[in-house]
Amino acid sequence: MSTYSIKVNCSCGKILKVPEKYAGKRVKCPCERKISIPTIEEIKKKIGDDKEDLRNCPTCGAFLNKDDVICVACRMNLQTGEWDNSAPPAAYTKPKSSKFEYVVTAAVVIVAVMAGIWVMSDKTETATDDQNTMVMGTEKDDFNFAAAWQSLDNMPEDNSQAINKKMEAFVKKMFNADVSKAIQDLETKKYELMAKESHGKLKADMDPITRWYTLEQLSRQFDGTVYAAKSIKTDQHKQMEKIKGIVGGQQEKLQEYMNDGQYQRVLMESFQFVNQIPFELRNNVELKPMLSRMDNTYQEALSNLHVKEQQVAQETTEKNTSDEELKKVEAKIASVSQKIGAMTANWEYKKALDLVEPLAIQAEKYRDVASDNITIILKMHDSLIRLNKLWNAIAQGAEFSVGKKKQMFLRANDKAFINGKIVKYENDKLYVVTREKTKKVVNLRSIRADELINKFALESDFPKEYVYGLALHFYASNSMHFNVRDTFEKLKKPSEEHNELVANAKTQIDRRIALRNEIAQRVDEAQEERDLKRQEQALEKDKQRAWQYAQSIVEDFNEGNFEKVLDELQVIKDMLPKDEVVKMSKRLGSEQGYTLKKFAELALNTCAVCGQDGLVECRSCLGEGIVEKTIQLKEDSVTKKRYCRTCNGAKTLRCPSCYKRHFSKPYQMLQAWYDDLH
Known part of the structure; x- marks a missing residue:
């Protein structure tokens, strides 16, 4: 065996x-x-x-x-x-x-x-x-x-036993480890190629924002592939750099508009620009700080658009009373009210208080009487007491500032300031020696209100919380509502009176903002209307000039000045919008028989010398390219051949009449532009 x-x-x-x-x-x-x-x-x-x-x-x-x-x-x-x-x-x-x-x-x-x-x-x-x-x-x-596999596929299926055998054979092949691994490798390679093909199908002229968003979708779709981790991420990083450049350029443009006072344009363009950025891109770590700065610019422009209009109308009505003393008090108040107003406007609170205090003592008896003058004088007395205390704090801070260098902005002009060393203070006057060694006398009442608070009152012995409370009344009496709002935020324990002052200030701020916004809107609408009217007038003038050129085209074409015809067609193209050129072309066609499109075609291709190809036969060799010459040697004659020196064997020469025009790239582009007219 x-x-x-x-x-x-x-x-x-x-x-x-x-x-x-x-x-x-x-x-x-x-x-x-x-x-x-x-x-x-x-x-x-x-x-x-x-x-x-x-x-x-x-x-x-x-x-x-x-x-x-x-x-x-x-x-x-x-x-x-x-x-x-x-x-x-x-x-x-x-x-x-x-x-x-x-x-x-x-x-x-x-x-x-x-x-x-x-x-x-x-x-x-x-x-x-x-x-x-x-x-x-x-x-x-x-x-x-x-x-x-081909052998398995060819197995018969004509009876139940044959089908069972074929199924068993397929099951055996399906459990083959090499086949399974080969299929897995092909699936992996297919996924990589799908990522590469999808990336390659993206248009090259896509804007960076759209391309970044599309790449983000591809990166998620083909997550886990080597191509997505390398090529797609690299392309996405390049697009992010371009986007950062675009955002930076937009921010610079918005800042220029801010400097020029074009706040409405800032709001419109920043809103449109941010809305075109996808949500995923707005939360990008690299781009989020830049968009935050753009949002700050938007808020600043929105704040600057608003204006405030202060309309204080106080109607005082005098009521008949039988009390003659009340009438005398009211008469005195009325007689000095104008003088008191002038003193408070000039911040002479000590003089105003001395004038109001006797009247306030007399008016105290009539506090419960419904009299506007009595109410006004009592409130004015309380306000002047606080303002006088604040001025004492300012004066004390001025005394403490002797020997110090300070920069003080003036009340009359916000941009004007005095910078120097304070050498003396006396009777609300500062004696300052500037950097140029010049001596100046500065009245405290000529310095800006916020400068008095920040650089003098807060340097006194008075508590800061107390100074801020007095400053709130000071700003409110001078209708400085933004300063009221800012000072209120520095108070740790504001009183009810402080809350009323800041509420009134915010109301006035809102009114000013609304008024400023309305004024700005009306100004922008009027400006747009004027611009539109000027554009319509300019277009009408251009149409008249263009029609004169169209008439010249007909004359020059009949005279054979084809280059001049093409130049005039170029002038019309640059002068009018395309839709106006189409209208003029139809009008010319109805009057002359030829449209501008036809004139452009004929002016470029018409030539009486060569026809249309821009080439003519060489006259030296008669289009042969070779010149024959017979030489007599003794009794024999020899014929020699050489290339034509005029055309170098090309047989043709440039047409002297139309070659420059026929093969001119600008003229060809012009003729193609007119071919697109309908």
Whole structure:
């Protein structure tokens, strides 16, 4: 009995050739699965004693007899490699319902589950089993995947047994590890190529913001690919740099508008610019600070647009009273009210208080009487007491500032200031020596209100909280509502009176803002209307001039001045919008028979010398390119040939009449522009 190898199939798809000596034992596949080898007796029972007759089908692996030419399982012809369909198929009728498909699918699932159970149970074998198990190598036969799959695809499907065999063959191939790995590699490569192709389809002329957003979508779609992590992210970083440049340029433009006082334009352009930026881009770490600065510019422009109009109308009505003393008090108040107003406007609070205090003592008796003058004088007295205390704090701070250098902005002109060292203070006057060593006398009442508070009152012995409370009344009495609002924020414990002052200040601020906004809107509308009217007038003048050029075109064309015709067509193109050129062309066509489009075509291509190609025949060689010359040598004559020196053998020359015009790039572009007119 001769020696042979036993072929066994592993569930992973590999075919093992096991020597005869391992019959009846267990061997281990390279995939770590253990396979039981049948004994010689078991093999003999299946295929007989003649070992030389053992064969397997190369397609389905079924055992074959020595003389078998066609596999009884898959019906493959082993000599021709084709499927034999000569056998009559078994009669079979597919069920009417769809249960057949469910049965087939369930069969495949059961096979897969049984294979998994066998693998798990096989892994729990004891260590003793492992010692008696031999590790076998795979069969080294060349295997062509393409041919095998094609062979499977060609298996017959004409009866239920053939379909079952084909399904079993497909299941075996599906469990092949090399095929699965190849499919996974192809899927990975396909995903990388899809990312590259999607990136390559992006238009080169896309604006940076749209391109960044599109790249962000591609980056999320192809997350995990090498191409997305490198190429797409690199392109996205480049677009971000461009976007930062665009945002920076827009911010500079908005700042220029702010400097020119064009606040409405700042609001409009900043709003439109931010709205075109996608939400994902607005939250970008690199871009968010720049957009925040742009928002600050927007808020500043919005604040500057508003104006405040203060309209204080106080109607005082005098009521008849029988109390003559009240009438006298009211008469005195009325007589000095103008003088008191002048004193408070000039910040002479001590003089105003001395004048008001006697009247206030008399008016105190009539506090409960409904009299506007009495109410005004009492409130004025209380206000002047606070303002006088504040002025005392300012004066004390001025005394403490002697010997110090200060820069003080003046009340009459916000931009004018005095910078120097205070050498003396006396009677509300500062004696200052400037940097230029000039001596100046500055009245405290000529210095700006906020400068008096910040640089003098706060440097006195008075508590800062107390000074801020007095400053609130000071600003309110001078209608400095923005200063009232800002000073109120510095108070730690504001009183009810302070709350009333700041509420009134905010109301006045809102009114000023609304008025300023309304005025600015009216100014912008009037300016737009004037600009539109000027544009219409300018367009009408241009249309008249362009029509004169159109008349000249007809004359110059008839005289053969084609270059001048083209120049005049260029002037019309630059002078009028395209829709106006179309109207003029139709008008000229109805009057002269030729439109501007036709004039442009004829002026460019018409030539009486060459026709239209811009070339003429060389006269030296008569279009031959070669010149022949006969030389007489003694009794013989010799004919010599050479290239024409005029045309260098080209046979043609540039047309002196139209070459420059015919081949001019600007004229060609002009003619193409007029060709687009409808």
